[in-house]
Amino acid sequence: MKSALVLSSLIGLGMSLSAAATELTPLQAGTFVVGSHTASVYYTDRGGLYEVVATIAPNADLGGAPMRFVGSLGLGQKQTISFGKFGTTTAPHALELVRDGDRLVATVIDGEVASR
Numbered sequence: 001m002k003s004a005l006v007l008s009s010l011i012g013l014g015m016s017l018s019a020a021a022t023e024l025t026p027l028q029a030g031t032f033v034v035g036s037h038t039a040s041v042y043y044t045d046r047g048g049l050y051e052v053v054a055t056i057a058p059n060a061d062l063g064g065a066p067m068r069f070v071g072s073l074g075l076g077q078k079q080t081i082s083f084g085k086f087g088t089t090t091a092p093h094a095l096e097l098v099r100d101g102d103r104l105v106a107t108v109i110d111g112e113v114a115s116r
Contacts, residue, residue, distance in 0.1 A: 024106060025103065038056070040055045046072070050072065052070070052104065054081055078098045081095045092110075
C-alpha cells in the first residue's frame, strides 16, 4: 500500500463522539472541520485502488503549515488520520476514510480516539 500517511490503521471501537458520514465521489473534494483544523479530502480511482489525498491545516488563529497525506485504499479498507492530544488540554480528533464499494466515506471523529 502506497502510503506517505501519518495514519492509524483503524479507529478502535471505543469512540465517544462521531459526526455524520459524508460520501465522496472521484475528484469531488470534501471539506471537514476537525477540531481546530480544517481537512480537505478527494480521491481518484487508480485501476481499482482509490488514491486518497487529504490536506489538513490548522485554523488561522493557530498558525502553522498545512500537511498533505496521500494513500491508497482497496475494497473494504480504512485509513484514519489522527491528531490532537498534544498536552493535557487538547482533545484528540480524527478523520476516518473508508472505501465502501464504489464510494469513499469520510467521518470526523472527536473525543477518545484509539488506534492500533
